[in-house]
Amino acid sequence: MSLHDLGAMPDPGKGLLDLLKEACDRLELECGAYAGFNHIDNSVHIAVSYPDAWKEHYQRNNLHEQDPAMLHAQRSQAPVSWSRLVDDPLYDRLFSAAADFGIPETGVTIPVRGPYGDKGLLSGTRKMSSEAWHKHLFRILPSMQVEAALLHDCVMQQGVVMRAINAPSLSLREIEMLQWSAAGKTQGDIADILSISSRTVEVHMRSARNKLGSMTTAQAVARAVGMGIIYPM
Amino acid sequence: MILVIDAINRKHHTRLLEEMFRLRARVFAGRLGWDVEVSNGMEFDEFDMQDPIYLLGLDDADNVVSCVRLLQTTGPHMLSDVFSDILQGDPPLRAPTVWEATRFCVDTERLGMEHRGKGSVARATSELMSAIFDYARGCGILDIIGVVDPVMNRVLIRSDNAPYDYLGKTVQMGKTKAMAALMDCTQDRIDRVRAFAGIDYDVMVDEAALLQRLAARPVTASSLTEPLAQYLIDQIDAAQDPAELATTLALIDHVLEDQPQAGADPVAPQKESLGSA
Helix, strand or coil: CCEEEHHHCCCCCCCHHHHHHHHHHHCCCCEEEEEEEECCCCEEEEEECCCHHHHHHHHHCCHHHCCHHHHHHHCCCCCEEHHHHCCCHHHHHHHHHHHHCCCCCCEEEEEEECCCCCEEEEEEECCCCHHHHHHHHHHHHHHHHHHHHHHHHHHHCCCHHHHHHCCCCCCHHHHHHHHHHHCCCCHHHHHHHHCCCHHHHHHHHHHHHHHCCCCCHHHHHHHHHHCCCCCCC | CEEEECCCCHHHCHHHHHHHHHHHHHHHHHHCCCCCCEECCEECCHHHHCCCEEEEEECCCCCEEEEEEEEECCCCCHHHHCCCCCCCCCCCCCCCCEEEEEEEEECHHHHHCCCCCCCCHHHHHHHHHHHHHHHHHHCCCCEEEEEECHHHHHHHHHCCCCCCEEEEEEEEECCEEEEEEEEECCHHHHHHHHHHHCCCCCCECCHHHHHHHHHHCCCHHHHCCHHHHHHHHHHHHHCCCHHHHHHHHHHHHHHHHHCCCCCCCCCHHHHHHHHCC
């Protein structure tokens, strides 16, 4: 497999590094990395916001083949907190090298599985005490799961073929929620109208936002209108 | 006590996972009569090859008495690929903060022999449920879709853990029905489940101590000598008709009962490993 640095690519990948940096800012992480594995065209896509010196060292030495966080997270559906990797023989070598470049050991890698066997990994790190890091991690994990899925979808939508097979397929419930939102109804209103719990509205909305690659409901409604999934009101 | 197995600690727990696959075979192929594939006495499907997360409930002798499998809903999962009947052809929900819980089961046979209290079915169910919500919450997950049968659904409702809604419809699956229940991973729900079952301790097992106990277990197969095992296998192979085979299996049962018990393992796994040899 070949490594593509999407951040360095002129056109299609342009913006991904910015998206990654923005995501890291929102999550209050110092730097992060995204790696996407597309099994349909067998490529690896990377965007990294680590310091350039570490990036070069990492690429030159093909460290992705010896990076315990990358290797374990690819075989995992659960988030991989780096502190759980200390028993891995590869851990000391990678992290002692990383320390020379100022990369801390307080980090996490979130694996994302896509519907076609595609995989994505979003890593993030921030220099702080182990205790403070775990508190921070617990607070950001729900948002980080969402950011990881959005970045992954953004990469997997590249190319005509991938765009076609990844066309959003919304359930009737999800379309119903978006249509009521377009009509100006709040989550509580929709729950009352449909006689369902507010939590049910929320869980379908979250899925709809994810399928439409949106951070907010307003963005999801705009996209759904644009795609002709719901009517403008 | 609950053990979480993911990509990182999986290599240490192959034996417990094997026990879990045997429990799943007994429950899903046996008791519930679902159309699942069983080989060598173990139930295993394509989703087990997707690196899922397993939560295992262990009794005081470290036997697997309950289990569940967690999958991301953004990737391949059972509601999208297998239980699509439940959704009546509607596309599945896909959200990074929602996980799917499947193959949820409790060993009612083993636990049924004990009295109410710590080892009871209700307690084992509540321990596992609270562990699912607690663990998932720690991974940034907000909701769980649980594919359950109506009996399990009733257990959930009666143990102050009622789903807040259901997806799609309840459909027939083998001898029983299957439904998709929505449950939030909130501290409130965890507290309710724990309070109902009287769980006032950390349900997660001390993994380091567990590994030490497991390492100290004698290897069960050693209780059957090599020549005797080979003789029994030859007898199975030589059986000409079902009656002869039944006689041979009865002989094996008899021989195994006379064998000295090694460790805390039940006899059943020995029989199964012998039969599959």
